Amino acid sequence: MVLFPDRRSSDEENLGVDWVIRYQFDGADTAAAIDEFRSLIRDLDEAGLRTQVRHGNGASLLVFVNAPRERLGHEVFKSRVKDWLDGISDIRPVGDSHTVIDGDTEAEELRSIHHLVTGRKDDGGAEVTANRGRWKNVKACFPLHSPNANRGLFRRWRRLRILESDDLDELRALFGERVALYFAFGQYYGFFLAGAAVFATLSWMYYGSYSIGFSVISCLWCIIFVEYWKVQQTDLAIRWGSRGVCEVKGDRAHSTWEKEAQGHQTVQRTKEIYQVEKQLLRQLPQFAVAILASFFIGSLVLVTFTVELLALEVYKGPFKAFIDFLPTISLALSLPRISSILSKAAARLTDYENHRTEAQYELARAQKTFLSRFITYFLPLLLTAFVCVPFGDRIGSSLDALHFTWFSDRIPRHIDSRRLQQQVISFVLVTVMLQFRERNFLPHGAQVSFMKYLHYLPDRPTDILHPYRRSNSSSLLLIDHPEESGFLSRVRDESEATVRDVQDNLLEICVQFGYLALFGAVWPLVPLVFLFLHWTGFRSELFKTIMERQRPAPLRTDTIGPCLSILEFIAWLGCLSTAAIVHLYRRNVRQVELWSLLLTIFVAEQLYYVARYVVRTALQKIGSETIHREKARRDTIQRRYLETFSEEAAELCRVYKPRVRFNEVTDVVIETNRLDPTAASSQHVRPSEDETEDGNETEVPHKICRTDTDLLRDSDKSTKFWSWHHTAQETTDAGIKLIEAISVASRLGRSAPESGQITPKKAD
Numbered sequence: 001m002v003l004f005p006d007r008r009s010s011d012e013e014n015l016g017v018d019w020v021i022r023y024q025f026d027g028a029d030t031a032a033a034i035d036e037f038r039s040l041i042r043d044l045d046e047a048g049l050r051t052q053v054r055h056g057n058g059a060s061l062l063v064f065v066n067a068p069r070e071r072l073g074h075e076v077f078k079s080r081v082k083d084w085l086d087g088i089s090d091i092r093p094v095g096d097s098h099t100v101i102d103g104d105t106e107a108e109e110l111r112s113i114h115h116l117v118t119g120r121k122d123d124g125g126a127e128v129t130a131n132r133g134r135w136k137n138v139k140a141c142f143p144l145h146s147p148n149a150n151r152g153l154f155r156r157w158r159r160l161r162i163l164e165s166d167d168l169d170e171l172r173a174l175f176g177e178r179v180a181l182y183f184a185f186g187q188y189y190g191f192f193l194a195g196a197a198v199f200a201t202l203s204w205m206y207y208g209s210y211s212i213g214f215s216v217i218s219c220l221w222c223i224i225f226v227e228y229w230k231v232q233q234t235d236l237a238i239r240w241g242s243r244g245v246c247e248v249k250g251d252r253a254h255s256t257w258e259k260e261a262q263g264h265q266t267v268q269r270t271k272e273i274y275q276v277e278k279q280l281l282r283q284l285p286q287f288a289v290a291i292l293a294s295f296f297i298g299s300l301v302l303v304t305f306t307v308e309l310l311a312l313e314v315y316k317g318p319f320k321a322f323i324d325f326l327p328t329i330s331l332a333l334s335l336p337r338i339s340s341i342l343s344k345a346a347a348r349l350t351d352y353e354n355h356r357t358e359a360q361y362e363l364a365r366a367q368k369t370f371l372s373r374f375i376t377y378f379l380p381l382l383l384t385a386f387v388c389v390p391f392g393d394r395i396g397s398s399l400d401a402l403h404f405t406w407f408s409d410r411i412p413r414h415i416d417s418r419r420l421q422q423q424v425i426s427f428v429l430v431t432v433m434l435q436f437r438e439r440n441f442l443p444h445g446a447q448v449s450f451m452k453y454l455h456y457l458p459d460r461p462t463d464i465l466h467p468y469r470r471s472n473s474s475s476l477l478l479i480d481h482p483e484e485s486g487f488l489s490r491v492r493d494e495s496e497a498t499v500r501d502v503q504d505n506l507l508e509i510c511v512q513f514g515y516l517a518l519f520g521a522v523w524p525l526v527p528l529v530f531l532f533l534h535w536t537g538f539r540s541e542l543f544k545t546i547m548e549r550q551r552p553a554p555l556r557t558d559t560i561g562p563c564l565s566i567l568e569f570i571a572w573l574g575c576l577s578t579a580a581i582v583h584l585y586r587r588n589v590r591q592v593e594l595w596s597l598l599l600t601i602f603v604a605e606q607l608y609y610v611a612r613y614v615v616r617t618a619l620q621k622i623g624s625e626t627i628h629r630e631k632a633r634r635d636t637i638q639r640r641y642l643e644t645f646s647e648e649a650a651e652l653c654r655v656y657k658p659r660v661r662f663n664e665v666t667d668v669v670i671e672t673n674r675l676d677p678t679a680a681s682s683q684h685v686r687p688s689e690d691e692t693e694d695g696n697e698t699e700v701p702h703k704i705c706r707t708d709t710d711l712l713r714d715s716d717k718s719t720k721f722w723s724w725h726h727t728a729q730e731t732t733d734a735g736i737k738l739i740e741a742i743s744v745a746s747r748l749g750r751s752a753p754e755s756g757q758i759t760p761k762k763a764d
Contacts, residue, residue, distance in 0.1 A: 014144050015487055016718040018072075018113045019065035021128065022140035022495040026059035030743045036137060037061070037735045040128065045728035047116050047126040052725055053735045055478060057492050059742050060139070061735055064491075066722065067113050073100030075112040075124075088244045090637065105173040107554035110143045114553045117141065120251060140495050142550050147490075149174055150546040157542055163187050168236070176554025177242050179545065182502040184236055185229065185560055186538050189509055192225045193534055196516065196527035204524040209421055210586045215521045215578045220611060222517045222571040227615045230564070235624040237558035245556045249357040282353045286368060289349065293342055293375050301380045304331045305388045308419075328423050332430035335376050342372030366503060366562035373511055381427060381519060385420050385581055390589050417585050424522045428515055432533045435508065477738050483717055497550040505541065506563040509534075513567060517574025521582050572608060579604030 023040065025033035040063065044051050048071040052064040067075070077099045083089040095101070103109035118141065119125025127133075130141040153170060160167070163183060172180035196218065203214035237243040308327040346368035355361040480488050512530045520526050583600045584592055725731040 013487065013717060014146070015484075015721040016066050017064045017144055017491075017721075018067050018110070019117050019141070019143055020491060020495060021063040021065065021117075021130075021138055022056055022060055023063060024058075024060045024137050024139045025739060025743075028137060030739060033137070033739050033743075034736050036134075037739060038732055040135075040138070041728050041732045041735065043121075043126040043128060044117070046121075047124060049116060049126065050722065051728060051731045052722060053731050053738065054480075054484075054488055055738050055742060056495060060495075061738055062488075062491060062495060063731075063735075064721075065113070065117060067116060070100050071116070072109060072112060073102065074098070075116060076103045076109060077101045079108075079112055079115070086244070086248045088248070089241060090634075106146070106149075107173055107176040111176065111554045111556065113143070114555075118553075140499075140550065142494070142499075143553065144491065145494060145546070145551045146174065153546055154543065165239075169240075172240055174554075175545070175552060176556060177237075177240055177245075178555045178557045179502055179552060180240075181233065181236060181557060181560060182505060183538075183542065184232070185506070186509070186534075186541070188229060188232060189225075189513075190531070190534050190538060192221070193516075193527050193531040196221055196520075197531045200520070200524040200527045209523065210521055210582050211524070212582060212586075214524055215582050218516070218520045219571075219575045219578055219608070220615075222513075222574055223608070223612050223615050226564075226567050226571050227612065227619050229560075229567075231619050231622075231624060231627070233559055233564075235626045238626050238630045242556050242558045245558050246359065246561075249359055251356060252358050252361055279353065279355075285352075286346075286349050289342075289345055290371060290375065293372065294379060297338070297375055297379050298383055300331065300334075301383045302388070304328065305384065325422065325426060328426045329430065331380065332427050333434075335380075335427075335430075336434050339373055339376040342376060343369050346372050362503070363562045366507065366566070369507055370510060370562075370566050373507065374514070377427070377431065377511055378514055378518060381420075381424060382577070384423050385519075385522075385577075385584075389417055389420055390584065417589055420581075420585065421522050424515075424519045424526075428519075428523065428526055428529055431511070431515070432529055436533055436537070477734055478741060481720075484721060494550055497548065499550045499552075500544075502552075503561065503563070506560055507566075510563055510566050510570065514570045514574075517570050518577045519581070520574075521578045522585075571612075572605075575604050575608040576601050 021040070023037060025037075028036075041051055041053075044063070044065060048068065050066040050068060052066075054062045054064070056062045074097075077093060077095055080089065080093045080101075084092050093099075093101075103112065115123070115125055117126050118129050119127065121127050128135055128138060128141060130138045153174075157163075157167070163171075168180050168184050171183055199214060199217050199221070203211050203217075207214065234243070237245075304327045308325075311323055311327065347365060350361060350365040350368060353364060355364055512534070516526050516530065579600050580597060583597055725734055
């Protein structure tokens with residue numbers, strides 16, 4: 001459902017709102033909900049944020065958050081100082097503890113607001129996160145979309161076929177590096193599929209399955225894909241100034257430590273202690289879950305294989321071709337449900353493991369999720385390829401030993417090797433159809449139905465409470481002001497919109513890449529099928545991000561995260577699997593000796609390492625224009641610093657300087673009172689023109705600031721919106737009145753009030 005239908009231009013202003021929190025209290029005790037709401041507003045106020053409250057859909061409140069100009073500007077300055085200290089940026093910010101600056105992009109300022117809302121209290125944040133920790137009733141915590149900017153992107157992208165560098169820069173400026181890097185990777189993956197599809201079609205037309213030539217090209221193509229993407233993501237990270245971000249480990253807001261200890265006397269803050277032994281013990285259940293899931297999937301595959309063989313030999317009636325494939329199709333249709341259950345178990349296990357940093361948490365969650373999908377989607381085909389087909393004739397002997405003579409007599413003693421190809425085709429087609437349905441039909445249909453349901457319900461509690469309203473102030477809070485009604489309607493739609501993490505999309509790409517790398521030699525048309533799925537889904541993903549889904553937090557990254565390691569693992573396993581499958585199925589499976597199969601796998605692995613080394617070395621030598629410019633720029637800066645240092649060292653040699661003892665403290669901080677007063681408001685200290693050589697200047701990407709999207713414009717409507725509640729206490733009082741009124745409305749909505757239950761009160 002489009003979140004931004006045709007509205008008046010005045011409804012597209014965000015009225016100075018930087019962040020929105022949806023607080024859901026249905027099913028909760030009224031007193032407990034009031035206490036939790038008080039804590040929410042108090043934490044936001046202690047973080048230096050302004051708040052307003054309005055009622056949402058159903059039993060929910062919308063808390064609107066605004067970061068004052070001084071608070072936000074100083075937080076942006078602190079983030080840049082931290083980047084300089086962490087080595088992410090080599091441009092030293094100049095200022096003091098009162099410096100206020102503007103962010104280069106809208107995403108940079110929203111990222112600072114995200115830190116103020118969700119960051120730890122020790123770091124100046126409010127520590128409010130949705131559905132985590134003590135905020136189970138906070139169902140959504142998100143920034144608002146910029147309708148004008150999104151509409152401009154939509155008009156331009158619907159005529160585009162390829163995203164250019166400027167388009168990626170605009171995505172980064174609006175949604176952050178994480179989202180922009182995903183779309184850059186998705187487009188590059190589409191190009192990879194297009195090249196693989198060309199080779200696959202030609203191989204299928206002239207050589208068929210198990211072609212040695214196509215297998216070699218496929219393995220080499222997978223290696224080039226992974227290694228070339230490493231160069232591309234480094235190029236984008238340098239272009240966006242985010243290189244090295246993932247090396248900075250930030251603590252999770254809701255990780256629980258065992259005890260606290262006083263840090264070093266110079267640090268003057270407590271240090272959280274995490275016991276490594278407990279964390280290791282908490283990671284043990286994942287092995288038990290993986291073993292049980294593998295055993296269950298393996299048993300299901302063997303049962304399906306046996307039933308399929310029986311149907312092949314016993315059934316001779318109509319629709320025999322369909323009946324023969326029915327067990328495999330049923331298995332393929334059941335796998336997404338099994339994968340969903342295992343993914344939820346992986347998420348719960350990751351939460352239980354209590355990882356200290358966000359990077360560790362994301363890594364553990366991605367690894368467990370991919371392991372669950374590997375067990376679900378790839379293990380059945382691997383069992384079929386290396387167990388069921390080569391040793392299928394022994395199933396009859398096993399049933400004889402168990403005295404199932406009726407079954408054993410009807411199972412064929414020679415298994416057709418084409419069964420592997422049939423199963424691969426079934427799995428790939430079912431996976432494509434299910435992913436296409438989940439991407440294009442299910443979320444859209446569910447969202448449209450849910451929104452219509454919400455608009456159908458009497459979500460304005462004044463309709464029920466009109467004869468029983470407590471006061472005029474409560475009635476005013478329950479009725480949308482005419483100038484705010486369009487804006488509040490849009491915010492309510494955004495608060496109920498679906499949330500999609502790009503990490504889930506990346507894991508889906510890993511599954512597609514796994515089918516291609518592991519079983520592309522069995523059915524060479526695999527990349528052609530996935531090319532259709534990817535390009536249709538990729539374009540719809542672009543439009544859903546800006547038009548239908550809830551706006552994600554603009555997080556920074558310089559890589560696609562754990563999925564890059566997963567792709568490397570799949571490329572390695574694909575070379576081994578492809579070599580083994582081609583060695584087994586190019587001739588009679590029964591004629592293959594075990595030693596020759598093991599030798600083939602060993603040689604394939606060594607060739608993989610050689611090919612990866614050659615490709616990696618060649619691509620690093622070639623590099624990219626941005627990488628070469630960055631290297632030249634750093635060399636120039638280092639040379640200038642060395643020249644300056646040599647001159648200063650020569651001057652210091654003429655002047656006596658006392659030695660510094662180990663117990664002495666040396667101040668290396670530049671005192672701000674010695675700086676030019678005008679420097680406090682400057683954003684950066686950039687290298688002068690003579691510090692850069694011609695042709696070595698780094699290209700500056702296109703920037704979209706919050707000022708460009710009218711987020712900082714103080715219109716009359718914005719002033720009126722924020723004049724309702726001037727203090728945090730007024731916001732708290734208004735929220736309490738709304739909770740009490742909506743709770744009464746919920747009770748009246750469930751059962752009609754009897755006479756004398758609620759007596760109408762006079763208006764205040």
